[in-house]
Amino acid sequence: MAGNKKDKILRMSRVRPKNDEQYDSIAYSKFHNGSRRAFDVLMEAQGYWSNMDRFRRERKRNMNYTFGKQWSDIICVDGKQMTEEDYIKEQGNIPLVNNHIHRLVKQVLGVYRSQAKEPTCVARDREEQKLGETMSTVLQYNMQLNQNQEMNARTMEEFLISGFAVQRKWYGWQNDMLDVWTDYVNPNKFFIDSNMRDFRGWDASMVGEVHDITFNHLCGCFAESPEDVKNFRRIYSFAHNRGILRTYGEQFGYSRLENIDFLFTSDPTLCRVIEVWRKETKPRYRCHDYNNGDVYKIEIEDYDEMVEEVNNDRIQRGLAQGMAEEEIPLIQATWFMDNYWYFYYLSPFGDILREGETPYEHKSHPYVFKAYPFIDGEIHSFVADVIDQQRYTNRLITMYDWIMKSSAKGVLMFPEGSEPDGMSMEDIADEWSRSNGVIFFKPKPGVPIPQQLANNCTNIGIVELLNLQLKFFEEISGVNGALQGKPGYAGTSAAKYNQETQNATLSLLDILESYSAFVRDGAYKDVKNIQQFYDTKRVFNISGRTGVQIVYDPKKIRDVMFDLSIIESTSTPAYRQMANDILMQLWQAQAISTEQLLQHGDFPFGDDLLQSLQSQKEQLEQGKTPDGLPQELLQQVQQGANMGAVNTAYNAIMGRGRAAA
Known part of the structure; x- marks a missing residue:
């Protein structure tokens, strides 16, 4: 028996975790679950993924109605399931569509783009406001780098269709650049804690995304040694073979995926990586240093x-x-259970590719999301509100088409016994339905000849019902004729027309401001990432803005607290014209110099003229002869007379620059 031998003494830490580890969710799962811990995370994430199945189906339906597939709802006819389109075709008719939803979506997008708003940083400490202006410039540079204007517009379109917008804010390598990036996230591949009820998303305990990437991309993101590449080849034994013909790809411009699986990709040549961010717990001390607060x-x-x-x-x-x-001011430490974000990158087979506590100083996950309106956790998109009106409009149009076709042909009254030789009633009906059909027969005495009964049944109120539904489109969506750019009725004053346009904009204000909150949350994480990862001095130039060149000093900006607000963009023509008018008034009052006018103004010739003035100024300071000076001043400069002549020459340059401006 084993009792005859001395038992091996094991360390207590191997027998059971230390007292603190009983409260550390990561240490506890590593000790008790071991290799199963990845599957535990996967199963929890898959549960939340499954809870979003209804949302994905509703999003698909809204997408179909937005882009014209408006007869794709499933119906049951005599125990057989089919789409409404197939049912109409079985009846020998054409499913007609008059798409009004897409027009409404484009009009709201036009209102959003016309606002031309952008995030701006304001330092909470007014003495640091200059740093706030610097951070605003750096943020605008990052937005131009990520093409945020286009990305936010497309995300706004997603927000109108599905009622849910998601973006990912991260730092790393992309396009051979190490910078702060913004990625669009397809809601079909995103999952979130279904128990969340806070419309700000602050009570979420898990978020994540499903990635389908190539094997090369996988190695570039996660491989840190040759052994990692070998391990990835073992895990994704099929996807790493580039010799396999990729016949599973989607057709360009068309979505093929109808049902997305959580664990496995429909394209086996791609690697499925599941990114999970989950709230974990561990004991820590919260410290309050009374010496510095x-x-x-x-x-x-x-x-x-x-x-x-x-x-x-x-x-x-x-x-x-x-x-x-x-x-004596001391540090007061209080023991508490800390909830913090922890990330996992998992394979579908239970492998942990990478894990760790959030690397971001904002102490959160990299995702920014917004659901609308999310009252009691429910999502009701802009498109979903007008689907019933669109369906009824299509039904009326299709019904109108049926009635016109039947009334144009009429009903044939063919007496029994008058069939031509060799033709049955079915043959006669088939020939009658042809546009150029001809039926030959010999009339019989006493038998009436065939006749057609036709009646105009088109004027039965369909036009009135159709106009009523189109009116409902404007009433429900809030996008009335004035906002659509339609001309006003005869006798409508300009003031009333402008008021109607303003009232229509007010009806859309809630959804526009809700999306602005989403943009502001994303800009907040961009600012935090910039403060954390821009660790060297940089010089930024904003394209399209004359004279905007700032120096970013991480030592000064790293610990500054910024407040973010969404204001009118400074890139709009109206803003630039207003700024130029104010600068011209200050220049005419001699409150600013010509150089200041050109640096802060936006003039077509501003850069060239400012460069010319600065070049002449440098030549004067170095004792050289600048170009374009009057001859009498050139002689004094060449003789190296006195600084009074130099000052006179400089004033002459400034005067010539003012005249040119």
Whole structure:
């Protein structure tokens, strides 16, 4: 028996976790679950993915109605399921569509683009407002780098169709550049905690995304050694073979996927990677340093070094200075259970490709999402509100077409016994339905000849019902004729027409401002990532804005708290014209110089003229002869007369620059 031998003594940490590890969710799962811990995360994520199945189906339906597939709803006829389009075709008719939803979506997008708003940083400390202007410029540079104007417009279109917008804010390599990036996230491949009820998303405990990437992309993102590449070849044994013919790809411009699976991709030549961000818990200390007012968190193992030793040192120095012990400001540490974001990159087979605590200083996940309106956790998109009107409009148009076809042909009354030789009633009906059909027969005495009964049945109120539904489109969506750009009725004043346009914009204000909150949340994470990862001095130039060149100093901006607001963009023609008018008034009042006018104004010739003035100024300062000076001043400059002549020459340059401006 084994009792005759001395049992091997195991360490207590291997037998059961330490007391603190019982409260650390990561340490606890590593100890108890081992290799199963990845499957536990996958199963929880798959549960939330499955809970979004109804949302994905509703999004698909809204997408179909937006882009013209408006007879794709499934119906049951005599126990057989089919689409409405197939049913109409079985009846020998054509399913007609008059798409009004797409027009409404484009009009709301036009209103959004016409606002031309952009995020702007404002420092909470007014003494640091200059740094806020610097951060605003850097943020605008990053928005231009990511083409945010186009991305936000397409995300707004998604927001109108599905009622849910998602973007991903991250830092890393892309397009051979190491920078802060913004990616669009397809809601079909996104999942989130279904128990979330806060419309700000603050109570979410899990978010994630399903990625289908090539094997080369997988190695570029996760491989840190040749052994990792070998391991990935083992995990994705099929996808790494580039010799396999890719016959599973989607047709360009068309979506093929009807049902997306969570664990497996429909294209086996791609690698399925599941990104999961989950709230984890562990014990930590929350510290309040009364000496400087800082509040921060520390790990349990750092308590002795960062609290006890510091407090003992302060007590000794305070007593040496003659202070009473109760007057010495110490660090107060309180034990608490910390909830923090932890990420997993998983394969469908239970492999953890990478994991760790959030690397971002904003201490959150990289996703920004917005659901509308999300009252009691429900999503009701802009498109979903007008689907019933669109369906009824299509039904009326199709019915009108049926009635016109039947009334144009009429009903044939063919007496029994008058059939021509060799033709049945079915043959006669088939020939009658032809546009050029001819039926030959010999009339019989006493038998009436065939006759057609036709009646005009088109004027039965369909036109009135159709106009009523089109009116409902405007009433329900809030996009009335004035906002659509339709001309006003005869006798409508310009003031009334403008008021109607403004009222229509007010009806869309809620959804537009809700999306602005989404843009503001994304800009907040961009600012935090810029503060964290822009760790060297950089010079930024904003294209399209004359004279905008700033120097970003991370030492000054890193710890500044910024507030973000959405304001009118400074790139609009109306804003530039207003700014130029104000600058011209200041210049005419001699409150600013010509150089300041050209630096801050937006003139077609501003860059060239400013460069010319600065070049002449540098030549004068170096004692050289600048081009374009009057001859009498050139002689004095060449003789190196006195600085008064130099100043006179400089004033002449400024005067010529003012005249040119």
